[in-house]
Amino acid sequence: MTREQRQLADALTTGDLWKLMRRRVPPIVSEYFRGGADAEITLRGNVRAFQQSMTTAYGALKFPAVDMSTTVVGQRLEIPWFIAPVGSIRTLYPKADAVASKVAGEFGTAMTQSTLSGTRLEEVAAASTGPCWFQLYLCGGRETALRGIARAKEAGFKALVLTMDTGVAGMRTMHARMKPMEAMRAFSGLSLGERIALAWKKLALAPQMLPRLPWLLQFYRDGGMFEFVNVLDEEGCPMPSDGDIATQLATSTVTWDDLQWIREAWGDDHPLIVKGVHCADDARKAEAHGATGVTWSNHGGRQQDRVPPVLHMVAQEMPKLKDSKLDFMMDGGIRNGTDILIALSYGLKAVGIGRVTAAGIGAGGPAGLTRAFEILRTEFERAMRLVGVASVNELRARGSEIRRESMLVGDGHLPPFDF
Numbered sequence: 001m002t003r004e005q006r007q008l009a010d011a012l013t014t015g016d017l018w019k020l021m022r023r024r025v026p027p028i029v030s031e032y033f034r035g036g037a038d039a040e041i042t043l044r045g046n047v048r049a050f051q052q053s054m055t056t057a058y059g060a061l062k063f064p065a066v067d068m069s070t071t072v073v074g075q076r077l078e079i080p081w082f083i084a085p086v087g088s089i090r091t092l093y094p095k096a097d098a099v100a101s102k103v104a105g106e107f108g109t110a111m112t113q114s115t116l117s118g119t120r121l122e123e124v125a126a127a128s129t130g131p132c133w134f135q136l137y138l139c140g141g142r143e144t145a146l147r148g149i150a151r152a153k154e155a156g157f158k159a160l161v162l163t164m165d166t167g168v169a170g171m172r173t174m175h176a177r178m179k180p181m182e183a184m185r186a187f188s189g190l191s192l193g194e195r196i197a198l199a200w201k202k203l204a205l206a207p208q209m210l211p212r213l214p215w216l217l218q219f220y221r222d223g224g225m226f227e228f229v230n231v232l233d234e235e236g237c238p239m240p241s242d243g244d245i246a247t248q249l250a251t252s253t254v255t256w257d258d259l260q261w262i263r264e265a266w267g268d269d270h271p272l273i274v275k276g277v278h279c280a281d282d283a284r285k286a287e288a289h290g291a292t293g294v295t296w297s298n299h300g301g302r303q304q305d306r307v308p309p310v311l312h313m314v315a316q317e318m319p320k321l322k323d324s325k326l327d328f329m330m331d332g333g334i335r336n337g338t339d340i341l342i343a344l345s346y347g348l349k350a351v352g353i354g355r356v357t358a359a360g361i362g363a364g365g366p367a368g369l370t371r372a373f374e375i376l377r378t379e380f381e382r383a384m385r386l387v388g389v390a391s392v393n394e395l396r397a398r399g400s401e402i403r404r405e406s407m408l409v410g411d412g413h414l415p416p417f418d419f
């Protein structure tokens with residue numbers, strides 16, 4: 001067993017994997033995955049909301065097996081969580097999007113590929129034996145989006161996920177302070193003075209790079225900083241990843257009217273999921289505009305800081321939508337199996353994992369993500385058995401019987417905030 005394999009095997013929680021990821025990947029890169037918007041109140045709130053939720057536990061029950069499968073947007077998943085879209089994961093590990101789709105497929109679940117990824121859609125779909133979903137941003141404009149939709153369809157993607165909470169990019173303050181784009185710049189085209197200044201900036205990164213040479217070598221062997229190969233202009237040129245993504249997003253904000261042409265291009269018989277919904281009104285609008293499913297999400301606390309934790313939105317808004325035909329999912333703050341159990345008890349069909357995906361991939365590529373899935377699966381199964389539910393359907397149906405109101409006061413019982 002190599003040292004890396006031993007460390008992964010010794011990881012007992014996704015928090016352990018997160019620590020391994022932070023050790024393997026330099027902060028200038030890993031901070032992008034950690035950070036939230038502004039003061040990170042919503043980022044912490046997403047996690048704290050789960051930690052402050054209580055379950056009951058029905059005793060003296062024995063189940064020969066538990067059924068973790070679920071069906072969402074008409075697709076059977078063997079486990080009730082899927083990979084949420086995470087842009088630029090290729091900076092964590094070579095071809096990380098394809099690695100993620102392969103591992104998700106092995107566990108019988110879905111991988112959502114971000115528009116802002118560095119791996120071709122076709123490669124990601126080919127790597128998976130499970131369903132792949134394509135998350136759409138409209139950067140590059142309508143024609144560019146149509147090219148992406150056509151390619152995703154052709155490659156066999158099984159759902160389109162339209163993210164609607166990125167009208168402008170959130171301010172991830174801590175990462176912005178690190179000026180990652182400046183440090184990534186190439187020397188070509190610069191004057192002598194600018195080259196010296198840039199060399200100095202790159203040299204200043206030595207203390208974080210030197211202890212992480214394996215990551216650095218893998219990154220450069222994988223081609224270094226990639227382009228957004230699924231955002232192609234009319235000449236087929238990919239969008240550079242050192243461009244101004246914030247401006248790109250702001251000039252291509254999605255509106256309800258866009259859903260019509262997106263729906264038509266994707267096809268009526270293909271599932272369309274609207275992601276980033278915060279209130280029942282928007283869920284109803286999504287349904288009226290042809291959505292098959294909705295994901296409650298605040299983008300992992302990376303957009304508007306101070307919006308409520310996703311679990312609170314779910315608790316407040318789901319009861320208003322009893323007559324809806326939509327399939328509901330959520331993402332934000334899921335860190336362990338009990339979080340998944342609590343989320344599903346509100347009637348959701350599945351949940352997405354963002355930072356846990358980054359933790360697994362960043363800790364050790366396919367082996368790291370496999371470990372993350374194993375940890376979640378063991379925890380979720382244990383929680384089902386201890387709480388006393390034999391299937392995801394039972395869990396969803398019994399809902400409030402499974403949750404308990406907390407009578408603990410304050411936050412002294414909570415563990416230190418980890419990720």
Ligand SMILES: Cc1cc2nc3c(=O)[nH]c(=O)nc-3n(C[C@H](O)[C@H](O)[C@H](O)COP(=O)(O)O)c2cc1C
Pocket residue numbers: 032033034046084085086087114115116135163275297298299300301302331332333334352353354355356
């Ligand atoms: C580093 C990072 C990049 C993300 N990139 C995207 C993206 O490209 N598209 C998108 O719809 N959501 C994106 N998200 C949001 C996730 O899909 C998801 O909503 C969020 O990570 C869930 O919260 P969690 O990280 O607590 O699981 C990103 C999140 C992170 C942390």
